[in-house]
Amino acid sequence: MFPLEPTFFNIVVTLIGYGLALAGAGFLFRLVGRKVTNNKPYFRDMPGGVAIGFAIGAFAIAWVVYTYIQAQLAEGPAANKYFFFLVAVHGIIIFAVAAYIFRFLGRLIGTEGTKKAFRQMPVTAAFGIMIIVLYAIVSIFAGVIAPYGQEEIVGNANVVPGGDPAMGGDPAYLLGTDQIGRDILSRLIYGAQNTVGIAFVTTCLAFLIGTTFGFLAAVKGGWMDQICSRTVDALMAIPQLIFALLLMTIATAWAGTNNVLVMVYMVIIIAVLDSTRVFRLSRAVGINIVVMDYIEAAKLRGETLPYLIFKEILPNAYAPLLAEFGLRFCFVFLTIASLSFLGIGIKPPLADWGTMVRDLSGFLNYAQFLPLNAALPLMAAGAIALLTVGVNFLVDWMLHRSSGLKE
Amino acid sequence: MSEQEILLSVKDLKIEGRSDETWNPIINGASFDLRKGEVLGMIGESGAGKSTVGLASMGFTRDGCRISGGSVVFDGIDLVTADAATKRSLLGKRIAYVAQSAAASFNPAHRIIDQHTEAPTQHGVYSKSESEEDAMDLYNRLRLPNPEEIGFRYPHQVSGGQLQRAMTAMAMSCRPDLIIFDEPTTALDVTTQIEVLASIRDIVEQFNTAAIYITHDLAVVAQMADRIKVLLRGDEVEESETRSMLSNPKEEYTKSLWAVRSFQRDLKAPVAINSTPVVSVQNVSAAYGKVPVLHDISFDIHPGRTVAVVGESGSGKSTAARCITGLLPPTKGVIQFDGENLPLDYRQRNRGQLRQAQMIYQMADTALNPRKKIGEIIGRPVEFYMGLKGAEKRKRVEQLLEQIELEPSQYIDRLPSELSGGQKQRVGIARSLAAEPKFIICDEVTSALDQLVAEGILRLLADLQDTLGLSYMFITHDLATVKSIADEVVVMKEGKVIEQGPKVEMFQPPHHPYTDLLLSSVPEMDPDWLTNLLDERGVDNIGDAASAKI
Known part of the structure; x- marks a missing residue:
């Protein structure tokens, strides 16, 4: 992110440069919006802060996309540093899609009252309900879902997660075992x-x-x-x-x-x-x-x-x-x-x-x-x-x- | 007036509001022109769209509303399509707004004059010190007491009428071309209302300001407006010059508005000398903490009679009611029911005593539990006092709903929020009837309602009195209501009973001076009434009355 030597002065100059670039991009975006839409009230009355916000948002998305491509291209030990980034991106996408589908199903199934509630709710609220339902099911039926007992010592200690025998894992314990051999x-x-x-x-x-x-x-x-x-x-x-x-x-x-x-x-x-x-x-x-x-x-x-x-x-x-x-x-x-x-x-x-x-x-x-x-x-x-x-x-x-x- | 140029021209204005995920029309095409220095009165029931049109005249809509068609042209600028910067330069400077409740519209954390000078300094019309001098000048013209000093008080340190005038002064601060008054006197007493009306009218004339005056009170609009426009549920009914509108309304709806105040009960025979009063208040004094509120008041309420208790706000009318119900035990005096002394504190009264005296409240919104269905609200006293359960209880509730003229099958399972204001008040009446009382206290039951609806409530109360032999204590500040429903009148001021007697005597001279002031302050439909009254009283008199109120 810093093309120059990371001294204090250079960092400050770089940050100011980024800030000015973002502000310029924001105002340019608003100007183009006004020209293209022929002065629609949305662009006409847009405050400068909102315009800069759009620029920052666009920059953040661009960064995520760039890093994601880097992560896909990386191989071997170099890929390790992108592991958590990929988990976060995939997690957000999976949960967002799941919440969207959950809300869609909620609109089709259920009584008139719940259908109406699902029609009105934002996807974040659907996500919240989905998570709570999921946790409730898991905690109520823990005994049925869990492959082993919680206190049961099932095998060797410290089995590596992943279930890949080549890496020292065991397909029977998907996430491995802890220090005294519990799943x-x-x-x-x-x-x-x-x-x-x-x-x-x-x-x-x-x-x-x-x-x-x-x-x-x-x-x-x-x-x-x-x-x-x-x-x-x-x-x-x-x-x-x-x-x-x-x-x-x-x-x-x-x-x-x-x-x-x-x-x-x-x-x-x-x-x-x-x-x-x-x-x-x-x-x-x-x-x-x-x-x-x-x-x-x-x-x-x-x-x-x-x-x-x-x-x-x-x-x-x-x-x-x-x-x-x-x-x-x-x-x-x-x-x-x-x-x-x-x-x-x-x-x-x-x-x-x-x-x-x-x-x-x-x-x-x-x-x-x-x-x-x-x-x-x-x-x-x-x-x-x-x-x-x-x-x-x-x-x-x-x-x-x-x-x-x-x- | 007609040779003046047109200042504001509203053409085919359409406004929509969003509810249940769709846009529903609120205003279906309003059009009017306003010339410089002209006052347009806008009247209609609540929900008619008066305030919405008033706000739209500034190019503004409330949240969840939008202007979907038409134009609002102010001095050549269409406010519907104007951008935010143009609107900002107009609002506050050339167009100003006076809200219904000045108390809710002033910021309680800042002095009045600091709020006054904000708009002129923002718009660069005056410097801060110039604006302060101008404010004092305006306070003087609006006949506020101590104009040099009053601006340096906080909003809670001045009375309601004074605050409303301070707000008018604030609207005037940039000498706008147009002011929109949204029910500026509705929340005020009749005696205070006159002062505010007179000062608004004067100042609008002095500066040749155009104004839109929104109100539901015909008598008020008759004093203020050059022309009147009548709205009904988002539609225009008619518009014409004030005098011709008053003398010769064309549409049926307008005629019904004009005829509202004609309801009058038959006179009853005088009370027999040896009759025992249902409620007798004897030498009662009461205080909130150490502040005395009631001073030695006495009055009787006889069976089947309506006693109206009138007076300004703060006169102790409602406190008297709280003493009778036992919520505020009197410090001195006796309250008798059917000739027997009642325990002064309601907690010491037994169920029978509590049942006999019921209460109907001013604000039906807060008097009904919003989470309970109508059937539960009315059913509770039936179950509590009468011990009825299940089907018997439901039958009785249905009977009560029929009595208040609401279709039982339709209303029994609704929540209060699904009812109109008048219907809520009817449910409040049914709840008190469910206890089968002898005596009901009606605390300003019609003052929050439109005139047509209020008249319906008064008729219902009168019918119920005839069929069930109820006695009412009717607390009100509206003398028109007193005229239509009361048998006897008690006039209160500053916690004392000033005058009492049968209605007929009270409305004929000679009066106590205070009763006279109250009676003469009730606006009449005659457009010259305010002018004549001010001539009669002399302008100074009003200034004195205002300063006496501090």
Whole structure:
């Protein structure tokens, strides 16, 4: 990228040169657009920033295409450095096409309501739904899909992935085996069940605690609100991961060798810590609903507190709470993975993506020679990232819909 | 007027809005010409497209709308096809806009005068200091109190009427050729409305500004406009000079608009001396925290009667209602129901007591839970108070829907968002009827509705009173409503009852001076009414009234 000697001065000059070239290309693009379309309002009223954006976008696409051709032409060890680039490009294309087909099918199959939803949704939201459905299927049917058990030691340790006997692989273990000879593919599949399942339970618990107290504070106000809000303030004042680590250390000491008990403690600790965010949201949403006349009408009718909260307030808070559920799920999921990575979350021999990233992270050193091996820890990390991205895409779309914005 | 040149010429303007993935027509071809210094009144019900046409006169449409045909030629420039830079140089400088709610349109974080000077300095008309001097001059002409100082306040520190005038001054800041007023007085009290109307009319005349005045109030438009244009669901109905339009409307729809205020109930016999009032408010005082709001008010509501409580906003009308319902327990005084004392706090009242007094709200939008179906909304009190379930409950709900003149099979499974404003208000009425109460508080139930729809609601309430023997406490600031439905009137000001008595007496002199001010401030259809009234009161009087309101 730098034709000159990489000194500080040259780098600055080159960057400025690229910037000017991009800006020039943008303005040229707008000028040509105006001439060709005979001053259509789209080009006529296009701000300069948007025009430059088009130029940058075109440049980025051109770079990707150029690098892709380079990658296809490269052979032998030279191809290794393009391995991850190719995986990324192919991955994006495959997922985009899959999401597109998924949305197309959704428009044909299902009830009128779901067909309409699929007609309106952008392809990113379809991608999110597809990923979530995929993860749900994998985690529910992990026992059926996985070729081996998660704790089962099936063969030699450290079998190379790829299933090519010439390279030292074994077709029976497509992704190879780990350092004590367990099948990595099976562990990835079981990891979905453990990590996603525990994250889901934890998020549900966090919401149960958070919304109940949040709405209670909103309806009751006064001292009830003060006690709840100040407690939450105190909990939120401590950095979450540090606090979780501290509590987990205590809980591990209490639980002793009972692994199930450690997991129960972990679920409770993360749920309580995350419920503080849910509390703040539901209190804020609740306060806006409580001042509505229909709540006053219900109060004057003599309705009880549970009826007010669950029948009058909750249905009107679904949209923001559901969106928060998606985001919160991601955070809980990441917290669990981080704790496992640090060695105090889900205990081995249960498979878990966070633990797998840590256990396999040594392979990263071989990226230059054995890119497929180096990809192993990234597969567990990628599984986490993919779900997080999918959930966020879906939540974005739901927020967009509930806010009533039109594109 | 006719020899002036044409400033704005709208020809066959068509506007479409996007919903359910298709473009639907909103305006099907509006045409009009506006000369310099002329005021065009635009009237119609809500949804008629008045505001859409008003905004399109500036070449602007709301999000999700587009101009699909026709032209808007302002001083030789077609705003439909003009580019963004040309529009930017016109809007704010030569065309200005005054919105309905000044409170929502001012930025609460900046002083009024800083917002005022923004447009002139941006367009390079004035420097900042020149513009500030000019602002004070305009405030003076608009008869704002303390014109030197008022601009340095924040929007929340001045009253609604003053803010609306400050917004008019802001629109005037570049001396535009055209101002579009979008219902500038709808949110104001009658007494404040007069001040704003008078100052808008004066300033438009002084600077020979052309204006489009959008409103749904015929009496207001009669004072302001040289010509009137009537719109109905995106179609033009008719357009003519104000006087001929008022005296001789041609189309049926226009005639029905003109006739709306004719609804009048029969007079009832005076209340028997020994009759026990359904609700009796005795020497009630109330306060929000430490701020006293009600001072020793007393009035009775007798069976089968309607008592109208009138007064400006802030006079304590709604607070009185909150005291009766028990939402705001009074600090002093007694509230009796059928001769028995009620617990002051609603939480201490039993179901029977709560059932007897029901409430209908001003904003039907916020009074109905948007996530519940009509059948559930009306069904809940039926189940809660009457203990009916399943088929019996459904039957009763259908009966109630028939009572409010909505077809049960069609409406029972709808959500409130699928109903019009008037229909929502009817559902609100049905919900209170479901409790089978003796007494209903109607809090400004018609003020958010169009006149034709409001009249339908008033007729329904009157019919229900006749068949079910209900008593109403009718809170309103609209004296036309009082005239049509009330039996007795209570006039409130600053938390005190100023005057009360049967309607007939209240509408005949002699009045308390405040009642007189209220009554004379109600706009009439006569185009000379405002001029005559201002002559009568003297201009200074209005300035005084304005400064007294701070």
